[in-house]
Amino acid sequence: MSYRKLTSEEISQLQKQQCTCDNWDNIEVTQSFAPQYVKHVHFTGKIRMGAFESTFILDGGIPRHSGIYHSSIHNCSIGNNVYISRIHRYIANYQIGDDCYIEDTECITTTGKSSFGNGIRVSVLNETGGRSIAICNKLSSQLAYIMTLYRHRTDTIKRIDQIIQDYTDKISSEYGYIGKQVRIASCGNIKNVHIGSYAQLESVNELENGSINSNIADPVYIGNGVMAKNFILSSGSQVTEATLIENCFIGQGTQLGKHFSIYDSVYFSNCQGFHGEACAIFGGPFTVTHHKSSLLIAGMFSFLNAGSGSNQSNHMYKLGPIHQGVVERGSKTTSDSYILWPAKIGAFSLVMGRHHHHSDTSNLPFSYLIENDDDTYIVPGVNLRSVGTIRDAQKWPKRDKRKDPEKLDQINFNLLSPYTIQKMYAGINILETLKELSGETSETYTYHSTIIKHSSLYNGIKYYQMAINKFLGNSIIKRLEITPFKSIDEIRNRLKPDSSIGAGSWVDLSGMIAPQSEIDRLLNDVDNGILSSLEAINQRFQEIHANYYQYEWTWALQKIEERLNKPYTEFTIQDIIDLAQTWKKSVVDLDNLLYEDAKKEFTLISKTGFGVDGDEATKQLDFINVRGQFENNPFVQEVQEHIVKKSALCQELIDRISPLMA
Numbered sequence: 001m002s003y004r005k006l007t008s009e010e011i012s013q014l015q016k017q018q019c020t021c022d023n024w025d026n027i028e029v030t031q032s033f034a035p036q037y038v039k040h041v042h043f044t045g046k047i048r049m050g051a052f053e054s055t056f057i058l059d060g061g062i063p064r065h066s067g068i069y070h071s072s073i074h075n076c077s078i079g080n081n082v083y084i085s086r087i088h089r090y091i092a093n094y095q096i097g098d099d100c101y102i103e104d105t106e107c108i109t110t111t112g113k114s115s116f117g118n119g120i121r122v123s124v125l126n127e128t129g130g131r132s133i134a135i136c137n138k139l140s141s142q143l144a145y146i147m148t149l150y151r152h153r154t155d156t157i158k159r160i161d162q163i164i165q166d167y168t169d170k171i172s173s174e175y176g177y178i179g180k181q182v183r184i185a186s187c188g189n190i191k192n193v194h195i196g197s198y199a200q201l202e203s204v205n206e207l208e209n210g211s212i213n214s215n216i217a218d219p220v221y222i223g224n225g226v227m228a229k230n231f232i233l234s235s236g237s238q239v240t241e242a243t244l245i246e247n248c249f250i251g252q253g254t255q256l257g258k259h260f261s262i263y264d265s266v267y268f269s270n271c272q273g274f275h276g277e278a279c280a281i282f283g284g285p286f287t288v289t290h291h292k293s294s295l296l297i298a299g300m301f302s303f304l305n306a307g308s309g310s311n312q313s314n315h316m317y318k319l320g321p322i323h324q325g326v327v328e329r330g331s332k333t334t335s336d337s338y339i340l341w342p343a344k345i346g347a348f349s350l351v352m353g354r355h356h357h358h359s360d361t362s363n364l365p366f367s368y369l370i371e372n373d374d375d376t377y378i379v380p381g382v383n384l385r386s387v388g389t390i391r392d393a394q395k396w397p398k399r400d401k402r403k404d405p406e407k408l409d410q411i412n413f414n415l416l417s418p419y420t421i422q423k424m425y426a427g428i429n430i431l432e433t434l435k436e437l438s439g440e441t442s443e444t445y446t447y448h449s450t451i452i453k454h455s456s457l458y459n460g461i462k463y464y465q466m467a468i469n470k471f472l473g474n475s476i477i478k479r480l481e482i483t484p485f486k487s488i489d490e491i492r493n494r495l496k497p498d499s500s501i502g503a504g505s506w507v508d509l510s511g512m513i514a515p516q517s518e519i520d521r522l523l524n525d526v527d528n529g530i531l532s533s534l535e536a537i538n539q540r541f542q543e544i545h546a547n548y549y550q551y552e553w554t555w556a557l558q559k560i561e562e563r564l565n566k567p568y569t570e571f572t573i574q575d576i577i578d579l580a581q582t583w584k585k586s587v588v589d590l591d592n593l594l595y596e597d598a599k600k601e602f603t604l605i606s607k608t609g610f611g612v613d614g615d616e617a618t619k620q621l622d623f624i625n626v627r628g629q630f631e632n633n634p635f636v637q638e639v640q641e642h643i644v645k646k647s648a649l650c651q652e653l654i655d656r657i658s659p660l661m662a
Contacts, residue, residue: 001030001050002030002031003028003029003030003048004028004029004030004031005025005027005028005029006024006027006028006029006035010029010033010035011024013035013036014035014038014041017035017036017038017039017040018039018040019038019039019040019041019042019043020041020042020043021042021043021044021047022043022044022045026043026045026046026047027043027047027048027049028046028047028048028049029048029049029050030049030050030051030080032051032053033049033050033051033052034051034052034053037052037065037066037067037068038052038067038068038069039067039068039069039070040069040070040071041068041069041070041071041072041073042071042072042073043072043073043074044072044073044074044075045074045075045076045092046075047073047075047076047077047078048076048077048078049068049078050078050079050080050081050082050098051080051081052065052066052067052080052081052082053066053080053081054066054081054099056083056101064083064085064101064103065083066081066082066083067083067084068082068084068085069084069085069086070085070086070087071084071085071086071087071090071091072087072089072090072091073087073090073091073092074090074091074092074093075092075093075175076091076092076093076094076095076096077094077095077096078096079096079097079098079099079100079180080098080099081098081099082096082098082099082100082101082102083100083101083102083103084096084100084102084103085102085103085104086103086104086105087102087105087106087107087108088104088105088106088107089106089107090107090108090109091107091108091109092108092109092110092111093109093110093111093174093175093176094108094109094110094175094176094177094178095175095176095177095178096178097177097178097179097180097181097182097197098180098181099180099181100178100180100181100182100183100184101182101183101184101185102178102182102183102184102185103184103185103186104185104186104187105184105185105186105187105188105190106187106188106189107188107189107190107191108176108178108184108190108191108193109176109190109191109192110173110174110175110176110191110192111191111192112174113172113173113174114172114173114174114176114192114209115168115169115171115172115209116171116172116176116192116193116194116209116210116211117135117194117209117210117211117230117231117232118135118136118137118164118167118168118171118172118211118232119134119135119136119164119165119168120134120135120209120230120231120247121133121134121135121247122134122135122247122248122249122264122265122266123247123264123280124144124148124264124265124266124280124281124282124300125148125280125281125282125298125299125300125324126280126298126324127264127279127280127298127314130151131148131149131151131324133147133148133266134147134161134164134165134168135232135248135249135266136164136167136168136232136534137167137171137211137213137232137234138167138408138534138535138538139232139249139266139408139534140268140408140409140410140538140541141251141266141268141269141284141285141302141408141409141410141509141510141511141512142409142410142509142510142511142512142541143160143534143537143538143541144249144266144268144282144510145282145284145509145510146160146509146519146523147160147161148282148300149300150523153523153527155527156523156526156527159526159527160526160537163526163532163533163534163537164534166533167533167534176192176193176194176195177194177195178195179195179196179197179198179199179214179215180197180198181197181198181216182195182196182197182198182199182200182201182214183199183200183201183202184201185201185202185203186202186203187201187202187203187204187205187207188204188205188206189206189207189208190204190206190207190208191207191208191209192208192209192210193207193208193209193210193211193212194210194211194212195212195214196211196212196213196214196215196220196235197214197215197216197219198214198215198216198219198220199212199214199219199220199221199222200219200220200221200222201222202221202222202223202224203223203224203225204222204223204224204225204226205225205226205227205242206227206228206229207222207226207227207228207229207231208228208229208230209229209230209231210228210229210230210231210232210233211231211232211233212233213232213233213234213235214233214235215235215404217235217403217404217405218235218236218252218253218402218403218404219235219236220233220234220235220236220237220238221237221238221239221240222238222239222240223238223239223240223241223257224240224241224242225241225242225243226239226240226241226242226243226244226245227242227243227244227245228243228244228245228246228248229245229246229247230246230247230248231245231246231247231248231249231250232248232249232250233250234249234250234251234252234253234254234269234404234408235252235253235402235403235404235406236252236253236254236401236402236403236404237250237251237252237253237254237255237256238254238255238256238257239255239256239257240256240257240258241257241258241259242259243256243257243258243259243260243261243262243273244259244260244261244262244263245262245263246262246263246264247263247264247265248262248263248264248265248266248267249265249266249267249268250267250271251266251267251268251269251270251271251285251408251409252268252269252270252401252402252404252407252408252409253269253270253400253401253402253403254267254268254269254270254271254272254273255271255272255273255274255401256272256273256274257273257274258274258275259275260273260274260275260276260277260278261276261277261278262277262278262279263278263279263280264279264280265278265279265280265281265282265283266281266282266283267281267283267287268283268284268285268287268302268408268409268510268511269285269286269400269402269407269408269409269411269511270285270286270396270399270400270401270402271283271285271286271287271288272287272288272289272290273288273289274289274290274291275289275290275291275292275294276289276290276291276292276293276294276295276296276306277294277295277296277297278295278296278297279295279296279297279298280297280298280314281296281297281298281299281300281301282299282300282301282510283296283301283302283304284300284301284302284303284329284510284511285302285303285409285411285510285511286302286303286304286396286399287301287302287303287304287306288304288305288306289304289306289310290306290308291306291307291308291309291310292308293308293309293311294306294307294308294309294310294311295310295311295312296310296312297311297312297313297314298312298314298323298324298325298341299312299314299324299325299326299327299341300324300325300326300327300510301327301331302328302329302330302508302510302511303329303330303331303392303396303511304327304330304331304332304333305331305332305333305392306332306333307332307333307334307335307336307337308335308336309335309336309337310333310334310335310336310337310338311337311338311339312325312338312339312340312341313338313339313340313341314341323341323342324341324342325339325341325342325343325344325345326343326344326345326362327339327344327345327349327351328344328345328346328347328348328349328362328365328508329347329348329508329511330347330348330389330392330393330415331345331346331347331348331349331350331351332349332350332351332388333350333351334350334351334352334353336353336354337351337352337353337354337355338353338354338355338356339351339355340355340356340357340358341358342358343355343358343359343360344359344360344361344362345359345361345362345369346361346362346363346364346365346366346367346423347362347365347366347419347420347423347508348365348366348383348389348415348420349361349364349365349366349367349368349369349383350367350368350369350383350386351369352368352369352370352371353369353370353371353372354371354374355369355371355376356374357375357376357449357450358449359376359378359448359449359450360448360449361378361448361450362423363423363426363427363430364378364380364381364423364427364430364447364460365381365383365420365423365424365427366380366381366382366383366384366389366420366424366463366467367379367380367381367382367383367460368382368383369450375450375451376449376450376451377450377451377452377453377456378447378450378451378452378456379452379453379456379459379460380427380431380452380456380457380459380460380461380463380464381424381427381459381460381461381462381463381464381467382456382459382460382463384463384464384466384467384590384593385463385590385593385594385596386594387594389415390415390594393413393415396413397413408538409510409511409512410511410512410541410542410544410545411511411512412511412512412513412545412548414513416467416470416471416474417471417506417513417552418502418506418513418515418551418552418555418556419506419507419508419513420467421467421468421471421559422505422506424464424467424468425464425468425559427460427464428461428464428465430447431452431457431460431461431464432461434446434447434452434457435457441454442454445457465586466586466589466590467586467590468559469582469583469585469586470583470586470587470590471556472556472559472560472563472579472583473579473580473582473583473584473586473587474583475552475553475556475557475560476495476556476557476560476576476579476580476583477580477583477649477650477653479494479495479553480494480495480576480653480657481649481653484656485656485657485660486660487660488571488572488573488660491571491573491576491657491660492568492569492571495557495568495571496568497550497553497554497557498550498553498554499547499550499551499554500554501515501517501518501547501550501551501554502515502550502551502552502553502554502555502558503515503517503554503555503558504516504517504555506555507519509541512541512544512545513548514544514545514548514551515551515555518544518551519544522537522540522541522544525540560579573657573658573660573661574661576653576657577654577657577658580650580653580654581650581654583650584646584647584650587642587643587646588643588646588647591639591642591643591646592643594639595639595640
């Protein structure tokens with residue numbers, strides 16, 4: 001875009017319209033600049049202005065012609081068709097894009113060279129700073145996980161810190177930025193804030209030193225009463241209703257509101273925070289807390305649903321708040337639950353009551369942790385038969401709010417994966433060992449400061465084995481689906497892994513499930529300078545995530561070979577049929593357990609409070625009209641259809657390969 005100096009006629013007209021300037025020669029305008037739309041404005045420093053040719057139509061049909069009115073502007077470049085009015089103090093050192101609407105705002109300024117929140121160190125997990133990480137616009141939950149927990153790799157952490165510092169230096173500027181079609185109305189002070197295109201800021205109290213990474217695909221909205229300092233808001237995020245933010249990274253599609261307070265924390269994709277408080281937490285994808293009395297502190301979470309009054313403690317009044325906790329993916333805390341850190345809770349577990357004994361249940365996933373007389377009782381594997389667990393797994397993909405084509409976090413939604421199944425193998429080994437050491441007739445067993453009842457131990461082994469059978473069967477049936485085979489050799493060739501990667505242990509990097517070997521390779525490439533930018537690191541995470549099912553099959557096949565005690569090159573048709581039938585039985589048995597669990601929602605106890613002014617018939621009718629019939633419940637029907645579908649899938653495979661036995 002070409003610019004020119006003001007003409008003497010334009011200067012004269014501006015002066016007549018109560019405009020002033022310390023030096024009119026410092027103002028440049030486009031060829032089509034129209035001075036009649038600049039009134040009561042004081043200019044200082046170097047100024048550029050575009051054309052003012054369009055009109056904004058506000059709610060209620062009120063027109064506002066683009067231009068600058070009743071404002072003080074210093075060292076700014078202003079795009080075409082911008083409306084600026086009633087800036088109570090000034091706008092200073094900003095580049096403002098086309099079609100922006102800025103009205104009734106106290107002050108918008110950049111002071112000195114700013115990184116706009118990039119490079120700020122956030123003290124997650126350990127409030128004393130032992131695990132502090134530097135945030136930046138391109139931060140993914142996977143990279144943050146490495147930075148937080150891989151402190152044993154000191155050279156790697158130093159290298160990542162330097163990469164983030166290099167990025168921070170690159171984007172730092174003495175000029176702030178407001179992108180295209182941004183709306184800022186009735187706001188307070190905005191200082192050292194980078195505002196991406198299509199963002200909306202309405203009645204915000206104060207923003208300082210941050211980046212709002214809004215874009216046309218997924219705008220950011222910040223609403224009334226919000227105060228934020230040292231922050232990064234990713235695309236699609238919404239922050240409203242007097243939320244307080246300080247030293248935080250807020251991920252894509254995340255919603256914060258209703259007076260939520262969050263300090264020294266990272267909150268990644270699709271999280272929700274309402275009413276309560278978060279401090280020094282690592283909130284992986286889908287970390288959710290909705291209640292006033294809930295406090296998340298010094299913990300690592302993902303796919304969490306925190307009940308009302310959920311609380312944790314991160315110090316024991318000795319050396320300060322140095323203790324941390326990990327609640328693995330998919331867990332829930334019930335109302336008034338409490339955990340004393342340090343502790344580690346296994347994936348997809350339910351925490352009920354108050355727990356003070358520093359439990360480590362990471363190798364007993366899908367469990368209940370129940371308080372009884374100040375002791376922690378654990379019921380291993382029981383959450384595998386819970387309707388709530390299955391519903392959660394189904395709803396998470398549907399609640400992915402990210403619309404930005406560049407998705408920072410790699411998210412695997414699978415309930416059963418090498419990560420959880422490897423823990424079930426470990427869980428079976430733990431329970432079998434306890435049974436052997438304490439005797440099969442023991443009423444209770446003790447494990448890592450928890451108590452396991454006799455029946456719970458035996459049921460846990462059963463539930464874990466059913467889930468393992470289901471996962472391995474899913475894997476082999478998926479591998480052999482559709483393809484017509486003419487011989488066992490063709491089947492064996494199909495079973496051959498596409499990659500050698502996947503054997504060994506797997507990890508959950510805050511949403512992304514991957515072989516440990518691939519994460520180690522990534523970190524070694526960081527050490528060696530092969531991955532030397534945030535873009536390159538994130539690209540590698542994307543590649544690992546994209547290859548998940550290849551790696552999963554390598555792992556699953558290894559487990560099947562161990563079960564059959566032979567390599568896949570020696571598998572027989574009967575071996576595959578036996579695996580399919582075992583899979584079918586486990587799927588049907590688990591679905592029947594889910595069916596029975598769902599039925600509890602329609603028992604007499606569940607009908608308490610219905611038909612309050614009538615007899616039993618009225619109660620029954622009221623319940624049916626509100627909750628519906630059990631048989632017609634969508635989830636119940638889905639379970640029944642699932643049994644039929646999977647049974648047919650098993651039979652189809654058997655029918656397809658059985659003729660090859662001859």
